[in-house]
Amino acid sequence: MIAMDEKAVAEIMELHRGGKLALKPTVELSDISQLRKIYTPGVAEVCMHIRENPEAARDYTMIGNTVCIATNGTAVLGLGHIGAVAGMPVMEGKSVILNKMAGVGCMPILIESLDADYIVEALTAIAPTFSAIMLEDISAPLCFEVEEKLQQRVSIPVFHDDQHGTATVVLSALIRALSLTGRSKESVRTVINGAGAAGTAITRLLSAYGFNDIVLCDRKGALYAGRSDLNPAKAAVAAETNPRGVKGVLADVLSGADVFIGVSGPGLVSTDMIRSMNKSSIVFALANPVPEIEPADALGAGAAIASDGKVVNNALVFPGLMRGALDARAAIITTRMKFKAAEVVAAQCVGDEIVPDFMDSSLHQKVARAVASAA
Amino acid sequence: MIAMDEKAVAEIMELHRGGKLALKPTVELSDISQLRKIYTPGVAEVCMHIRENPEAARDYTMIGNTVCIATNGTAVLGLGHIGAVAGMPVMEGKSVILNKMAGVGCMPILIESLDADYIVEALTAIAPTFSAIMLEDISAPLCFEVEEKLQQRVSIPVFHDDQHGTATVVLSALIRALSLTGRSKESVRTVINGAGAAGTAITRLLSAYGFNDIVLCDRKGALYAGRSDLNPAKAAVAAETNPRGVKGVLADVLSGADVFIGVSGPGLVSTDMIRSMNKSSIVFALANPVPEIEPADALGAGAAIASDGKVVNNALVFPGLMRGALDARAAIITTRMKFKAAEVVAAQCVGDEIVPDFMDSSLHQKVARAVASAA
Numbered sequence: 148m149i150a151m152d153e154k155a156v157a158e159i160m161e162l163h164r165g166g167k168l169a170l171k172p173t174v175e176l177s178d179i180s181q182l183r184k185i186y187t188p189g190v191a192e193v194c195m196h197i198r199e200n201p202e203a204a205r206d207y208t209m210i211g212n213t214v215c216i217a218t219n220g221t222a223v224l225g226l227g228h229i230g231a232v233a234g235m236p237v238m239e240g241k242s243v244i245l246n247k248m249a250g251v252g253c254m255p256i257l258i259e260s261l262d263a264d265y266i267v268e269a270l271t272a273i274a275p276t277f278s279a280i281m282l283e284d285i286s287a288p289l290c291f292e293v294e295e296k297l298q299q300r301v302s303i304p305v306f307h308d309d310q311h312g313t314a315t316v317v318l319s320a321l322i323r324a325l326s327l328t329g330r331s332k333e334s335v336r337t338v339i340n341g342a343g344a345a346g347t348a349i350t351r352l353l354s355a356y357g358f359n360d361i362v363l364c365d366r367k368g369a370l371y372a373g374r375s376d377l378n379p380a381k382a383a384v385a386a387e388t389n390p391r392g393v394k395g396v397l398a399d400v401l402s403g404a405d406v407f408i409g410v411s412g413p414g415l416v417s418t419d420m421i422r423s424m425n426k427s428s429i430v431f432a433l434a435n436p437v438p439e440i441e442p443a444d445a446l447g448a449g450a451a452i453a454s455d456g457k458v459v460n461n462a463l464v465f466p467g468l469m470r471g472a473l474d475a476r477a478a479i480i481t482t483r484m485k486f487k488a489a490e491v492v493a494a495q496c497v498g499d500e501i502v503p504d505f506m507d508s509s510l511h512q513k514v515a516r517a518v519a520s521a522a
Numbered sequence: 523m524i525a526m527d528e529k530a531v532a533e534i535m536e537l538h539r540g541g542k543l544a545l546k547p548t549v550e551l552s553d554i555s556q557l558r559k560i561y562t563p564g565v566a567e568v569c570m571h572i573r574e575n576p577e578a579a580r581d582y583t584m585i586g587n588t589v590c591i592a593t594n595g596t597a598v599l600g601l602g603h604i605g606a607v608a609g610m611p612v613m614e615g616k617s618v619i620l621n622k623m624a625g626v627g628c629m630p631i632l633i634e635s636l637d638a639d640y641i642v643e644a645l646t647a648i649a650p651t652f653s654a655i656m657l658e659d660i661s662a663p664l665c666f667e668v669e670e671k672l673q674q675r676v677s678i679p680v681f682h683d684d685q686h687g688t689a690t691v692v693l694s695a696l697i698r699a700l701s702l703t704g705r706s707k708e709s710v711r712t713v714i715n716g717a718g719a720a721g722t723a724i725t726r727l728l729s730a731y732g733f734n735d736i737v738l739c740d741r742k743g744a745l746y747a748g749r750s751d752l753n754p755a756k757a758a759v760a761a762e763t764n765p766r767g768v769k770g771v772l773a774d775v776l777s778g779a780d781v782f783i784g785v786s787g788p789g790l791v792s793t794d795m796i797r798s799m800n801k802s803s804i805v806f807a808l809a810n811p812v813p814e815i816e817p818a819d820a821l822g823a824g825a826a827i828a829s830d831g832k833v834v835n836n837a838l839v840f841p842g843l844m845r846g847a848l849d850a851r852a853a854i855i856t857t858r859m860k861f862k863a864a865e866v867v868a869a870q871c872v873g874d875e876i877v878p879d880f881m882d883s884s885l886h887q888k889v890a891r892a893v894a895s896a897a
Contacts, residue, residue, distance in 0.1 A: 151567065159564045160571065162549060166584030167560055170627035171546045172618040174537060178881065185542055186615035186837070187599050188811045189534045192526065194601055196535065198608040208610040209541030209630075224562050226569055232650050233573040235583040240561035243547040252545035254629055255584075257650040265647065272644035275607050275632040436563045462561070506553065 167239040168255070205278065205476065209252065214469055215277040216241055217256045217270055222286035222309070222344070225435045231257035234284055241283060241308075241465075248511045249466035251473065253281070263292040267300065274301040278473050281465075282307040287344040288380050304472050304480045310348030312461030315468065315485045317349050317408055317431060318356060319492035320459045320501045324429045324452045327499065330405065336360045336425070338404045340397055340439065341411035342370060342381055349408060350384055355482050356489075361388045362404075368396040398423070405429060413437035418448035427451035431459050454501050463502055464488055467514025474515060475522035487521040488514050542614040543630070580653065580851065584627060589844055590652040591616055592631045592645055597661035597684070597719070600810045606632035609659055616658060616683075616840075623886045624841035626848065628656070638667040642675065649676040653848050656840075657682040662719040663755050679847050679855045685723030686860060687836030690843065692724050692783060692806060693731060694864035695834045695876045699804045699827045702874065705780065711735045711800070713779045715772055715814065716786035717745060717756055724783060725759055730857050731864075736763045737779075743771040773798070780804060788812035793823035802826035806834050829876050838880055839863055842889025849890060850897035862896040863889050 151159075174185055183189050197204045205211035216238050220231035238255035245251040256273070258266050270280060280303065282294055290307050298305040306312075325332060337358055339346050342365035350363045363370045363384055370377065370385040371392050377385055393400055397415065401407060402423040409416060409432045416432060416439040430445040432438035433456040445453035468488050472480055491514050495503035503510050526534075549560055558564050572579045580586035591613050595606035613630035620626040631648070633641050645655055655678060657669055665682050673680040681687075700707060712733055714721050717740035725738045738745045738759055745752065745760040746767050752760055768775055772790065776782060777798040784791060784807045791807060791814040805820040807813035808831040820828035843863050847855055866889050870878035878885050 151564075155564075156567050159559050159567050160582065162559055163565075163568045163582045165548065165587065166582065167547060167549045168584045169546055169548050170588065170617060170621065170629055171544055172542060172621050173540065173544050174542045174618060176618055176622040182619070182837075182880075184534050184537055185618055186612070189526075189530075190538075190611045190615050191599060191601055191811070192531050192534050193538045193611040194598060194604055194608050197610070198601075198604045201607060204607045204610060207535065207538040207541065208607075208614060209543045210607070210610060212540065213545065223569060224566060226566055226573075229569055229573045232576060232579045232583075232585070233569050235572070235579060235585060236565045236568040237561070239583060240565050242545060243549060243551055243560055244557070246545065246547050247551040254545055255651060256648050258647050259650055260647065269644045269647035272633050272635065272640065273631050273648060275634055276630060436566075462557075505557075 163236060167236070168242050168253075210276065211278055212250070212473060213252045213254060213277050214245070214473070215256050215270070215273070215280045216253050216283050217258065217266070217280060218283040219258050219260055219266060219285055221261065221284070221289065223284045228286065231259050238283060244462050245466050245469060248508060249470035249515060251466065251469050261289065263289055263296060266293050267296045270297055271300040274303060277303060278476070279304045279306060279469060281469070284309065287347070288378065290344050291380055298479065302478050304477055306469070306472075306480050307344065308461055308465050310344045311352070311480065311485060312465040312468070313345040313410065313433075314348040314352040315464045315489050316459055316461045316492065316502070317433075318352055318485070319464065319489035320431060320454065321353070321406065321429070322489060322493040323496050323501050326493070328427055328429065328451050332356065332358045335405040336403065337406040337408065338362050338364065338397070338400050339408045339410070340364045340415065341409060341434075342384070343410065345410040347380060347384055349410065350388060352482070352485060354387060356486060360390060362393050362400050363388055364397050364400055369393050369400050407431065409434055409439035411439060414439065416440040416445075418444055421445050421448035421450055424450070430454075433459055452501060458502055460505070463492055463505055463510070464514065467491075467511040468518050470511065470515035471518025472522065475519040477522040481521070484518045484521045487517040491517045538611060542611070543617050543628075585651065586653055587625070587848060588627045588629060588652050589620070589848070590631050590645070590648070590655045591628050591658050592633065592641070592655060593658040594633050594635055594641060594660055596636065596659070596664065598659045603661065606634050613658060619837050620841050620844060623883060624845035624890060626841065626844050636664065638664055638671060641668050642671045645672055646675040649678060652678060653851070654679045654681060654844060656844070659684065662722065663753065665719050666755055673854065677853050679852055681844070681847075681855050682719065683836055683840050685719045686727070686855065687840040687843070688720040688785065688808075689723040689727040690839045690860045690864050691834055691836045691867065691877070692808070693727055693860070694839065694867035695806060695829065696728070696781065696804070697864060697868040698871050698876050701868070703802055703804065703826050707731065707733045710780040711778065712781040712783065713737050713739065713772070713775050714783045714785070715739045715790065716784060716809075717759070718785065720785040722755060722759055724785065725763060727857070727860060729762060731861060735765060737768050737775050738763055739772050739775055744768050744775050782806065784809055784814035786814060789814065791815040791820075793819055796820050796823035796825055799825070805829075808834055827876060833877055835880070838867055838877055838885070839889065842866075842886040843893050845886065845890035846893025847897065850894040852897040856896070859893045859896045862892040866892045
């Protein structure tokens with residue numbers, strides 16, 4: 148955690164008292180005649196209509212606008228494995244963002260388990276309640292298994308934001324940065340540090356978008372085909388990337404690169420390493436809460452563009468992405484929907500912005516429309 | 523369903539558009555500095571506080587005021603087995619009542635399964651999200667198995683309203699009716715028709731409260747010790763009730779009884795059957811939406827007091843009962859808590875009322891206080 152004074156901490160605690168989210172009626176209950184419409188006997192009309200037309204549940208119940216935000220608390224922000232209940236304030240915060248920016252209703256669901264099948268079974272069982280399931284702050288590689296198995300079981304989108312939200316906003320910022328520095332996705336050399344959930348998803352999305360030269364690094368350095376200590380997820384990425392077969396630690400790999408994307412840990416990139424990159428490099432040091440290198444230091448060492456995770460944040464993407472998926476009643480979130488979201492976010496930038504203003508609600512509306520029409 | 527004209531149906535459908543319940547933020551999100559308090563990095567302070575003090579999750583997240591309303595849609599109102607999704611409007615209606623009357627936040631959870639263990643596993647997995655679980659509209663005997671197994675697995679109250687809410691409000695109305703007619707619980711003969719979830723729970727609660735002479739009837743008539751066609755749940759009730767060993771169909775059993783409680787089906791009780799009861803009888807014909815006998819007909823046939831399920835309704839009880847359980851952070855809902863709730867509801871009646879005014883919020887507050895202090 149970042150050091151905070153006592154007064155700031157007390158203010159934050161007070162702000163959280165009672166939680167940040169509530170289940171509230173959207174109808175009045177002022178007299179008994181109203182009760183007989185929203186409850187027995189009148190409600191039976193609505194039940195029987197849904198019984199005859201199951202899809203109408205999206206129109207006549209909260210289901211159509213309700214997303215499950217599920218966590219087991221194994222990878223909460225920069226705090227690590229603190230458990231699902233301790234992670235609840237983050238889930239509520241995410242819900243607040245989704246609601247304020249895109250009108251989506253979100254219910255956090257806390258499951259204290261490290262077992263993918265147990266989590267998948269529970270979420271499959273309760274899935275009829277929701278129109279989408281977001282997986283939050285579940286550590287890699289468990290998150291991959293949960294996402295893949297769950298999406299096979301349910302007919303609503305399963306979206307792991309730490310992977311795909313982050314990947315989409317990185318793609319967006321990169322589209323913008325390439326445009327500002329006059330480069331193309333086909334020609335740049337990109338290095339991604341951190342082979343967890345986010346790093347893997349970024350690598351896959353950039354690769355699908357047409358970035359030809361990507362090297363993903365874990366703690367030991369570059370992933371390359373044939374490296375003997377890779378788990379299956381990493382081996383799959385290694386086989387599809389690193390076309391020049393680069394080996395070595397991060398400092399070796401960064402030399403001559405155009406783009407650095409860090410989703411790893413604090414202070415892992417030095418100014419010397421930035422100087423070893425190509426001229427006018429692009430540096431996204433996204434480790435939370437302390438970046439791989441402070442953007443000012445990267446700029447001082449010759450980077451043309453440098454940002455951290457406070458700027459290049461998935462909150463730019465996920466509200467509109469979920470809104471669009473709900474509006475289209477999508478059954479999955481496709482790569483094409485992510486591409487469209489990234490392009491819209493990039494197109495919203497003005498001047499030398501790498502990302503647009505998060506507080507601008509028209510941004511989220513535009514993302515939603517683009518995503519819905521791509522669905 | 524009761525016949526309704528087209529206009530009334532259209533109005534009810536429109537009232538339900540978009541659902542009756544929503545997940546809403548309780549904090550502002552007007553600028554980025556606010557975002558940094560409710561989300562990263564500020565939220566980490568709250569997470570770590572809960573990590574160190576797990577019980578604080580009730581104070582600093584929505585958990586403390588959030589109840590799960592779980593159903594599999596097997597016994598929805600008078601509609602029967604329509605499925606969980608088709609039952610959603612009822613779950614939302616219940617949530618509206620709990621919120622408006624007692625400030626409780628309720629999240630419906632829909633599980634399309636007929637398997638008790640499957641339902642129990644799913645609800646156990648997600649239980650950390652909630653401070654209580656209400657089971658709704660689950661058919662007997664499945665509801666008994668789910669309730670019993672689930673309560674053994676979780677450390678929050680599991681409350682099947684169709685059983686215990688109904689039993690509590692019936693006890694309340696009966697306390698009041700005995701007082702108005704000058705009789706005692708020890709001396710009256712009570713006949714309960716309908717050996718499903720509600721009938722069984724009413725029988726058990728009245729018995730625990732000190733009603734000595736109760737005969738529970740199913741479709742075939744009186745339950746008595748040794749009847750050969752009883753399932754285990756019914757056999758257990760038979761062993762604890764019917765001290766005079768009464769046999770025969772409902773018409774036989776009602777002769778000479780003081781109290782009739784129906785949780786069975788429409789029109790099962792005739793005026794002749796009421797005439798065969800003791801003078802100034804008490805008739806609660808609670809079948810929904812059409813009672814066993816219309817109260818006016820029962821009164822015409824000599825009953826001193828007659829009501830139906832629109833009057834003697836568990837909505838008088840469950841808001842305050844859940845509020846009290848949450849306020850006390852109860853781990854279970856005890857029989858004593860139900861007794862106290864029933865006594866408070868009865869004491870709130872004025873004049874010749876059998877139940878007090880549901881819309882009076884002071885009623886629900888008083889129930890909550892009594893339940894919390896009994897917890």
